[in-house]
Amino acid sequence: MSEATTTDLYEVTMALSYLREDMRAPATFSLFVRDLPPGRGFLVSAGLEPVLDHLSRYRVGRRDVEVFARVLRRPVEDLEPLLGLSFDGQVRAVPEGRLVFAGEPLLEVTAPLPRAQLVETYLLSLVCHQTAVASKAARCVLAAAGRPLVDFSLRRTHGPEAGGQAARLCAMVGFAGTSNVAAADRYGIVGAGTMAHSYVEAFASEEAAFRAFARTHPGPVTLLVDTYDTDGGVATAARVLKDLGLGPGCGIRLDSGDLGAQAHRARGALDAAGLAEVRIIASGGLDEYAVDRLVREGAPIDAYAVGTKVGTAADAPYLDAAYKLVEYAGRPVMKLSSAKVTAPGPKQVFRGPGLRDVIGLANEEPPEGTEPLLRTVMRGGLRTEPPDSLAAARARFEADLAALPDEARRIDRPVAPVPVASTRLTALTAVVRHRIEERTGASGRRALP
Structure with a gap:
């Protein structure tokens, strides 16, 4: 057949x-x-x-x-x-x-x-x-106003094949990367990913999780900081990054709550710790409307990861x-x-x-x-x-x-x-x-x- x-x-x-x-x-x-x-x-x-x-x-x-x-x-x-x-x-x-x-x-x-x-x-x-x-993803590119976008849609698309198509289409309209391993390899797209909340929860402490992740991945790392208390997670991430001499290319990821307010506080904490080069990445139910609002409000977010609403063209x-x-x-x-x-x-x-x-x-x-x-x-x-x-x-x-x-x-x-x-x-x-x-x-x- x-x-x-x-x-x-x-x-x-x-x-x-x-x-x-x-x-x-x-x-x-x-x-x-x-x-x-x-x-x-x-x-x-x-x-x-x-x-x-x-x-x-x-x-x-x-x-x-x-x-x-x-x-x-x-x-x-x-x-x-x-x-x-x-x-x-x-x-x-x-x-x-x-x-x-x-x-x-x-x-x-x-x-x-x-x-x-x-x-x-x-x-x-x-x-x-x-x-x-592709049209939904293109509107995200417009909303981001030059800030990098990453496709996180695979787990929420209407089947794995649709997820591969979404990764390709996002790259076609200007996304910087995708979390989809198969699509990254097939289409020559930059692979991008961090960690899940489950990873942090599996360790005795947030700091232990961050240090273990950095030991396994000695290159630039992005640490998910909102598993428990976001401000505390930012402080812990800053301490780990400084202790390990990491900074350029590294980032923290905010995945829930008031992303704009959290980004402002995180930027202040990172700058105070001498980590001005550490990027802030935002994710969590984002689409062009949310990204546009954050950009217009001046949120100090360096990159956006969008998934569910883009991969399904939700609206x-x-x-x-x-x-x-x-x-x-x-x-x-x-x-x-x-x-x-x-x-x-x-x-x-x-x-x-x-x-x-x-x-x-x-x-x-x-x-x-x-x-x-x-x-x-x-x-x-x-x-x-x-x-x-x-x-x-x-x-x-x-x-x-x-x-x-x-x-x-x-x-x-x-x-x-x-x-x-x-x-x-x-x-x-x-x-x-x-x-x-x-x-x-x-x-x-x-x-x-």
């Missing part, structure tokens, strides 16, 4: 029907987010690299067909038309790290209709989850995304359902200065002063270029973030840029709508996605 069975059942039933009806002409599907979640001024395109990995190895095997048959309670021979199907199409996509907005295609898939249909669910799952987490854990057919056999198509109207035809996003975007048709000439965002990343089921790097995605992210309007950068009540439709896309939408309404008598709200 392969990844082909990780899909919604209706993808299988539709693909089978297409094959039996000999509907194998090229189809283009567009994956986009209808509306940004509340509290978001932008999204960060993410998940493309795993998408391309998935499509590269996609193939419906014998065991997959047997699974389909069991779930549908039908003879295996009924599902055999699906056997051997692989992805042999084209993908045009926004590279990872670029900022995107509502209605803009993050990727478009063109392939024979059954093949393009079968991959829908897996692609939506990859892109939606990873774009949501916006899903995206209202869709994978919609926009063209079949050269015929532009669209959906007219109320509040879910789509625009027909393969598309391109043209980006101008200040991230002012125009959504147009894929075969349009770029408006003057703009660049096309979607590029061909797969053709004939094969990548058109080597796998992208985190460094390249991070560079794209940083460039787009620098150009993002101030109102969209705000942590509280951001206002996102709104793309506009090109004249040609608007005209095609009107023509296709008219044809559908003439043929079916349907009507829908006149709006683009």
Whole structure:
């Protein structure tokens, strides 16, 4: 059984029907987010690299067909038309790290209709989850205002695989490290970690725990100081660090309570002990809102470790995304359902200065002063270029973030840029709508996605 069975059942039933009806002409599907979640001024395109990995190895095997048959309670021979199907199409996509907005295609898939249909669910799952987490992490980067961030999310994400994705995405948008050992090794991210409260509790005293930890790890250490009394823990940590001649690169970690007030007292105690170079690291249920508040209040915190709320994109854990057919056999198509109207035809996003975007048709000439965002990343089921790097995605992210309007950068009540439709896309939408309404008598709200 392969990844082909990780899909919604209706993808299988539709693909089978297409094959039996000999509907194998090229189809283009567009994956986009209808509306940004509340509290978001932008999204960060993410998940493309795993998408391309998935499509590269996609193939419906014998065991997959047997699974389909069991779930549908039908003879295996009924599902055999699906056997051997692989992805042999084209993908045009926004590279990872670029900022995107509502209605803009993050990727478009063109392939024979059954093949393009079968991959829908897996692609939506990859892109939606990873774009949501990357966007949350990016807002933490904005809130930290240059202070280092570390990903602590693995133990609270929705499964270990999601934790690995979160570590990668956090690194993509500028985090300095991760606690996730496997992700650190796989993606070349700096590993970071301290100790747990259980470690301190296992020793007869806090000081004994600190000294033992420093003996095992003679390099720079970070000591968790709030197991019992935070002020007392800071004093103990300062004494141990001075006795052992440790200082540069070392730190203390605050994990609970009023982090701002504790940081001020800790900074004063460390400075008085001659340990001005010892850093203060804060953790404990943090997200961009808490980090932004601490930064604005002037808390003397040198780095932040964020986990639960970022790895799960807690305040916006899903995206209202869709994978919609926009063209079949050269015929532009669209959906007219109320509040879910789509625009027909393969598309391109043209980006101008200040991230002012125009959504147009894929075969349009770029408006003057703009660049096309979607590029061909797969053709004939094969990548058109080597796998992208985190460094390249991070560079794209940083460039787009620098150009993002101030109102969209705000942590509280951001206002996102709104793309506009090109004249040609608007005209095609009107023509296709008219044809559908003439043929079916349907009507829908006149709006683009």
